[in-house]
Amino acid sequence: MREPAELRVIPVLGLPEFSVGMRVGEQIAAHTELLDGDVVACSQKIVSKAEGRIRRLSSAIPGSEARRLAALLGKEPALIELILAESREVLRAERGVLITETHHGFVCANAGVDSSNLPEAETVSLLPEDPDASARRIRAEVRDATGKTVAVVVSDSFGRAWRLGQAEVAIGCAGIEPLDDWRGRHDSGGRELEATLIAIADQVAAAADLVRDKASGVPAAIVRGLERFTSEDDGPGATALRRPRDEDLFR
């Protein structure tokens, strides 16, 4: 393998407010100069807006389970109803925290339902229905607009079981290896490596988050210098990052 090169993480400035039907890939391409092999990292929020995944709280009619959990957690019943509709299983509901597995198979707080950075009050954003498909579409939009082959990571900030603070992770990706598999490779001393499977797409999401600003609306960044992890084909997507249920030791 060749020597690792320097990485650049470049915020995409001046993006417009997104609304349903807008093309995220086209807008990003119009606001920054992209090169072949760049990774475009964008926040779930703008993808959800472009895909119309915004809901009014008043659109939800809370069922009995939502009302029960809302009382337990001190949250709005309509919000809980929307979260449950996005979930296939509730893992924890205590101390004001609701942790579920989404229909995609991601374990996170509130099924990724979020009310910040939305133009209208009393609305929330849901995660994209199929974030890997979103990433593939954004990738195709960039190719159509510029002729460049980039990779795309769609990300959201997830809490962690044993660490404080949220870290950005990939919920969708295309054109990048989500996992770098070192199993069977050897270290400089010829010994088998202990760290065997590196979550590249999650680390890209985290790196991009360092140049974003959750208040001022910098929802996308370019990560340049990761060509060794990018590919012509779309690849397995971020679904490959979900731990299979039968390997889960903490449910």
Added chain:
Amino acid sequence: MREPAELRVIPVLGLPEFSVGMRVGEQIAAHTELLDGDVVACSQKIVSKAEGRIRRLSSAIPGSEARRLAALLGKEPALIELILAESREVLRAERGVLITETHHGFVCANAGVDSSNLPEAETVSLLPEDPDASARRIRAEVRDATGKTVAVVVSDSFGRAWRLGQAEVAIGCAGIEPLDDWRGRHDSGGRELEATLIAIADQVAAAADLVRDKASGVPAAIVRGLERFTSEDDGPGATALRRPRDEDLFR
């Protein structure tokens, strides 16, 4: 807050093999040009080597608990003994996986005890005894060698409960805010932000990992452009990233 600037992540090439007593900060300063405000991210492994935190497997005399777990997990009893000595609690021991809480309070596989990238066979590295103190010392060494004020992150790769692959996290830091606290701040629409506490030091560790190479010996990187998170004082360290036991929903 000013507009986010571009970030650069620069691998530190040509570092020597570390052994006990060597100064990590001095070596990094000698192998790259550092600027005030840079963040120096380095792998736990070189810090452990410099601090003499390497053990021969033959140094451990497995007790009954180590022998029991070794049989259960199909691992070497001496290795399990060393892991237990680094742990204050075993969280899970099944399917070949041993997850413990270290004496520092980090929850990870094998208490961070690791056998890759070590010069001698039948040895393992333990995590630094006090990784925040390690980060402070490396910071002081850089200052002594160059007069520059940098921040330092000492990192290791941890698995995650519900995601495949390992991601690099901060186990020690100095001169950088481990957490960026947005509680009470507002989004561009004046609404309170949902993502309230961002694990900056973990995201720095992840970004740095993208230019490291676990096989070829690039154990350190410089992250440039994070001046807004760095500070003159050493700050709270990565101990601030541990989730307090009484907030843990998954033990």
